[in-house]
Amino acid sequence: MLRTLFTSAIVLFATVSFAQIQTGKASFYADKFEGVMTASGEKYKRHKFTGAHKTLPFGTKVRVTNLANKKTVEVTINDRGPYVEGRIIDLSRAAAEELGYTNLGLADVSLEVIDPGDGKTSDPGRPIDQVSVDEKEFYEFGIARINHPKGYGVQVGTYQELVNLMRLADNLKNSYKKDVTVQVKVLNGVKYYGLILGQFSSREKAEQFREELRNKFPDVFIVEYNRL
Template sequence: MRLVLLFIFCLQSFLYAQEEHGKASFYADKFEGRSTASGEKYRHTKLTAAHRTLPFGTSVKVTNLDNNKSVTVRINDRGPFVKGRVIDLSKSAAQKLNFIRQGTADVKIEIVSVEDAKVENIEPDVVSLPENVKYYGLKMDTVERSGFGVQIGSYRDMENLMNTATNLKPAYAREVTIKQRMVDGAKIYSLIIGHFHKRDEAEAFKKKVQKRHPGSFIIDYSLF
């Protein structure tokens, strides 16, 4: 049997979805057509937002706590830099949350997907640090695997993989394995959940995760 997988994570330490609370604001009309920090042009009709630390491309669900209305937006800019505000929404997103008249709203932010996120080198400062920083314990060992697992996704950046891992549903409480391989001289990291002895067990688990991770598929550890 080959030694195939580099890391095994202690899953209990990071099976909690990231969540943030605070004030949301929205872009003024004067910003229409201006470049955002990601290089995209701001368009008020698109469901986008600015956040101080989340990677560009991250999708988040924003819920107005006053009326329970929700909208999913994609992070493509930095800000807001006003104390107490956690996200700056495009005007169309603010309209969906129905707080245009008020100007701001108390919201809850939940990460939906980080699969398309781009990681930047950001120098944090006291002003831009998130207000609900979380710390996670991590255990790594080289392991041998047999049987089957369900691959959730592959990533060029370990940061993107970790963002996905930290937002796995608690109901998925299984061993998490990271496979590292070289492709065209670059390291690729694959996130695999579960260690099943029978393929039908892996099939049943795949059906469970596919609603949230539609690209999931079964891998046979013995083939590596």
């Protein structure tokens, strides 16, 4: 059963017009994410010049400048994030090394769109709406809206493209035999979908399940439904 939980959130930073320069903090991917699927359907590769942004379309090319040393790098957006206040982009290790801040962890950067792309990922010929799903695949969903959920769940990730969410939800439900709940978040007019597994009566049971998931999903975390 797929359940949807609708919430809204207020963005803590101003809307930015990308005809201008966006400034903020840049982080970079930990090595443990090597080979992990990104929101676009591509696998993260630390030697490629890629990045995660909250709203820019996949395939967008941006120039990132380290404001401390004026070094620049051009990367292609293929993932979503970072979801930390003040951070505007999460870069691959290769890109962070080019900017010279891997020893610091974070850098103050400016970000400028240099090519808006064509709605595709950086893998030529793979439109976003076809990533990861074959045209002959079909999914049947029993959807029930829940207004006041209780207990605890384990969140696997946050996604913007429903096509990726559908396949992952199906795989997780079959693998772990747990109900799947989707939390719909609206950030600055853009919808994001949090994928949550299970509805546990106690935090202890949720923690046990989180440990079971960590081998495949290192960043899973526990959510308390009535606090979402």
